Amino acid sequence: MTERKHGIVLGGGWAGLLAAHVLARHLESVTVVERDVLPDGPRHRKGSPQARHVHVLWSSGARIVESLLPGMVDRLLDAGARRVGFHQDLVTLTSHGWQHRFPPRQYAIMCTRPFLDWMVRDRILGTGRIALRQRTEILDLVGDAKRVTGVRLRDMDGGAVESLEADLVIDASGRGSRLRHWLSALSLPPLEEDVVDAGIAYATRVYQAPPGAAAGFPAVNVAADHRLREPGRFGVVYPQEDGTWMVTLSCTRGAGLPTQDGDFLPYAETLRHPLVADLISRAEPLTSVAVSRVGANRRLYPERLEGWPEGLLVLGDALAAFNPIYxxxxxxxxxxxxxxxxxxxxxGGAPGATRRAQQAISAVVDDPWIMAASKDVEYVNCRANTTDPRLSGGVAARQRFSDLIADRSIRSSAVCDVVTDVISLTAPQSELASSRFLSLMHKDQVLPELTAPPLTPDELALVDLNPRSTVGVGGS
Ligand SMILES: Cc1cc2nc3c(=O)[nH]c(=O)nc-3n(C[C@H](O)[C@H](O)[C@H](O)COP(=O)(O)OP(=O)(O)OC[C@H]3O[C@@H](n4cnc5c(N)ncnc54)[C@H](O)[C@@H]3O)c2cc1C
Structure with missing residues (x-):
């Protein structure tokens, strides 16, 4: 695509800025169009409501960020973000019981989303190679069914409307993208879409962790058990860059959520284990509860559209958005x-190059899509409108296999390694069907089931934890 000169990225969020950074390596000029004013610091903004809730960046994503922006991971960690080794630095009640804390194979970076966005944005925009049009709204695409040649924009302050030409337009405008509408205005047939909606909602409060606990106490995750055929309730306590704990309680449709501060702790008590409740009852709340209806697993299939227009790509949540619990x-x-x-x-800029690029981009969302969608269809009250054959027919057999894997993974180190590679998007999901993995499932040593959270005496002392948290439930 060497003769492409100007690229426009629609949306200055996480996906948009990473895409813009890549475009700037290959094109003469790049413009990012963003409705918000992007803050000059780790602050919240209207167009990123999810930033009030916990975010983890898996090691697979962190490695890519590092390759695009060398030194970035160390900068995040030096500024306080936590590198949480899976599963050494995490105490998890999975659907199948407590996870043994095996030596880490992968990790996740834990920090607030405004901080992560700002650190990465500052670095990308600091190169000076990307023009940013803030307070500017995308109205529609310019071009025809064969080729997109630009976008029509509206200045949100003055109201002026203008067209901006581009050789390549990338839609990274998030879950609310109007791409399907824009394409139909260019007389293209409707894009196929799959939706699997378990009705996920999040409620979050930030707490001051007890002294030493933000750095010395493991991250905590208490998950629901989808096999119980009842709405799922989840809770996490994740350390943040500023010595706080971010506590998110979440649920599938029908479980309700705390919307008032006074309801937060009682709701945490209803999780499958009281560990989250015990921790937050020892910590000082710093914020009121923030609630979000998160939205469905939703995936578009641009690669299936026979006449995909040249000069247009879609990525990020605009292409596929997943249940964030994963x-x-x-x-x-x-x-x-x-x-x-x-x-x-x-x-190069050969005919069909955009279509091939879109195929490559669409291929990478398949694993996270099927991981989230196949788990979520198991929850009661899930609403699915999907043609994905993997989500219908043979589901029960697949679920039995995935339950078997989940059961082994919490007690077998080698099985856990492979599963963590897959869950972190480091290895493809197909790895779980490989003969190597199947033989590990049979051969690897299986440790006894844990009947309580695997916390060390030093960790318990750090948070002065009372005994009920350490003599808890087993699995389901
Ligand atoms: C509650 C919650 C928790 C999550 N937790 C995790 C997690 O732990 N780990 C993880 O990997 N992911 C998590 N996610 C998912 C993650 O937040 C998204 O995948 C990610 O933000 C997608 O980035 P994006 O740039 O595609 O979209 P967005 O971040 O939504 O950015 C889109 C941008 O486009 C702009 N925009 C939209 N429309 C227009 C328009 N018409 N004109 C101009 N600008 C426009 C918006 O202002 C915004 O800046 C979570 C999501 C939610 C909802």
């Missing part, structure tokens, strides 16, 4: 940016 959105967007880089490097 923590895949940021890493999937990073993988899309890496795929875009590979395509821009390799394919």
């Amino acid at each position: 923590g895949h959105g940021l890493s999937a967007a990073a993988r899309a940016a890496a795929a875009l880089d590979g395509e821009l490097r390799g394919s």
Whole structure:
């Protein structure tokens, strides 16, 4: 695509800025169009409501960010972000019981989303190679069914409307993208879309962790058990860059959520284990509860559209958005940016190059899509409108296999390694069907089931934890 000169990225969020950074390597000029004013610091903004809730960046995404922005991971860690080794630095009650804390194979970066966004944004925009149009709204695409040649924009302060030409337009405008509408205005047939909606909602408060606990106490995750055929309730306590704990309680449709501060602790008591409740009852709340209806797993299939227009790509949540409990959105967007880089490097501006780039970008969302969607369809009250054959027919057999894996993974180190590679998007999901993995499932040593959270005496002392948290439930 070497003769492409100007690229426009629609949306200055995580996916948009990573894509813009990649475009700037290959094109003469790049413009990012963003409705908000992007803060000059780790602050919240209207267009990123999810930033009030916990975010983890899996090691697969972190490695891509590091390759695009060398030194970035150390900068995040030096500024306070926690590197949480899976599963050494995490205490998890999975659907199948307490996870043994095996030596870490992968990790996740834990920090607030405004901090992560700002650190990465500051670095990307600091190169001076990207023009940013803030307080500017995308109205529609310019061009025809064969080729997109630009966008029509509206200045949100003055109201002026203008067209901006581009050789390549990338839609990274998030879950609320109007791409389907824009394409139909260009007389293209409707894009196919899959939706799997378990009705996920999040409620979050930030707490001051007890002294020493933000750095010395493990991250905590208490998950629901989808096999119980009842609405799921989840809770996490994740350390943040500023010595706080971010506590998110979440649920599937029908479980309700605390919307008032006074309801937060009682709700935490209803999780499958009281560990989260015990921790927050020892910590000072710093914020009121923030609630978000998160939205469905939703995936578009641009690669299936026979006449995909030249000069247009879609990535990030605009292409596929997942139940955030699995923590895949940021890493999937990073993988899309890496795929875009590979395509821009390799394919030149030959006819069909955009279509091939879109195929490569769409391919990287398949694993996070199927991981989230296949788990979520199991929850009661889940609403699915999907043609994905993997989500219908044979579901029960697949679920039995995945339950078997989940059961082994919490007690077998080698099985856990492979599963963590897959969950972190480091290895493909197909790895779980490989003969190597199947033989591990049979051969590896299986440790006894844990009947309580695996916390050390030093960790318990750090938070002065009372005994009920350490003599808890087993699995289901
Ligand atoms: C509650 C919650 C928790 C999550 N937790 C995790 C997690 O732990 N780990 C993880 O990896 N992912 C997580 N995610 C997913 C993650 O937040 C998203 O995948 C990620 O933000 C997607 O980035 P994006 O740039 O595609 O979209 P967005 O971040 O939504 O950015 C889109 C941008 O486009 C702008 N925009 C939109 N429309 C227009 C318009 N018409 N004109 C101009 N600008 C426009 C918006 O202002 C915004 O800046 C979570 C999501 C939610 C909702």
